[in-house]
Amino acid sequence: MKTRLTLVAAASVLAAAHASAATPTAAGTLITNQASATYNDSTGTKTVQSNIVTTTVQQVASLTINNGSAKSGAVGTKVVFAHSVTNTGNGPDTFTLSQTNTGAMTLSGVEFFLDENGDGAADNATPITVTPQLAAGATYRFVAVATVAAGTTGSTNTLTVKATSTFNGSVNATSTDIATVGAGAAIDLTAGSYGPTAPGHGLGPEQAAQETKLTTAGTMTSFVLYLTNGGGSTETFALSASTNVGFNGAPLPDGWTVVFKDANGQVVTNVNVAAGANVKVTAEVTPAAGTTPGTTDIWFRAQSTTNPAIVDTIRDAVTVVAGDSLLELVKTQGLDDDCNGTVEGQYTKDPITAKPGACIRYKIVATNKGLTTINAVVINDTVPANTTYHAGAAANTLLGSILAPVAAGVVSNVSATGFNLTPGQSNTLDFGVKINP
Structure with a gap:
């Protein structure tokens, strides 16, 4: 028996959509977005959701520091931990570097050195305690170098590396390294x-x-x-x-x-x-x-x-x-800083940062991972709060038809509708939104 999905809800939302004035977006606002899809198979109508993607509007002062790592070294030898600090704020900033270390094992002479090429080794013998001024989005790479003290009897030390904004001293980030006495593996x-x-x-x-x-x-x-x-x-x-x-x-x-x-x-x-x-x-x-x-x-x-x-x-x-069919929905996002419809860099599942007035491009891929054809598939997504639909760069889909807002400023859904997927077949929906300035 043929099954059919009527797109009443999506069409009604679009028909009822109305323009809303863009309002300034507060720094730190989280913009989250999740797609959904419906389809029919031999057991009836199914619904599936994508992963959630999140964009953070940049703070006046904000930074990230890489995750720590684990190293092992013999007594009396040096252990080196690679680090990087990124200015995720909306203006130039410098960051002071500091450390604390605790544990039964003793680390001595902890210092920081420039590691410009990110190879995990110090570039010179000049210790640093503060980064140079970093433009918004810039990353500074450095290493923490410590010595496993002679005569240590413990086996583990926890080294906490801290970077603090000089623009706003209450803003900082930390990373934790673990040092162990051993043959040097990590x-x-x-x-x-x-x-x-x-x-x-x-x-x-x-x-x-x-x-x-x-x-x-x-x-x-x-x-x-x-x-x-x-x-x-x-x-x-x-x-x-x-x-x-x-x-x-x-x-x-x-x-x-x-x-x-x-x-x-x-x-x-x-x-x-x-x-x-x-x-x-x-x-x-x-x-x-x-x-x-x-x-x-x-x-x-x-x-x-x-x-x-x-x-x-x-x-x-x-x-x-459950069921004899399986629809996988994967969502990624990319920064379209100049709003030309093309992302700078690559699409990612990871959180990104963007300035007010910049655009975000979303890509949703639906793949039939099951053993039977699924019918009347609909990929649905919603223009998130604090953004408007980017009408200047049209939504696209490989299969089916696009249902999207008719102009920027109209808050509504974006859908790819009316297509079937055979086993292993995929369809992609991509569209853009603009963060309210």
């Missing part, structure tokens, strides 16, 4: 890529899932993980997974399995990572048949087989959905 477990910008960079566990994968009960889904050894010696790391952040008790729900594979597709439980290198592994997660639909957090862990203190975890999640 581990960073990240999702999908590696390096300072990779999801999950720095010591875990994270406060939110870095990646969420959709699947059906009994069907495998996979996560790509990278193990990066930032230390000075080769180390072997044991891989494990658990739905308990502390890896206590039963590691997984009954009937669930996790299998780790190397880049060649071979099953592995331990991974050897050379100093300064990274290794890719894939974690294949299969929920038990009959699993109740819902989202389950899952933590992956890489732990040294010789020094358990050298360890990192990363938080991901699996969403099990």
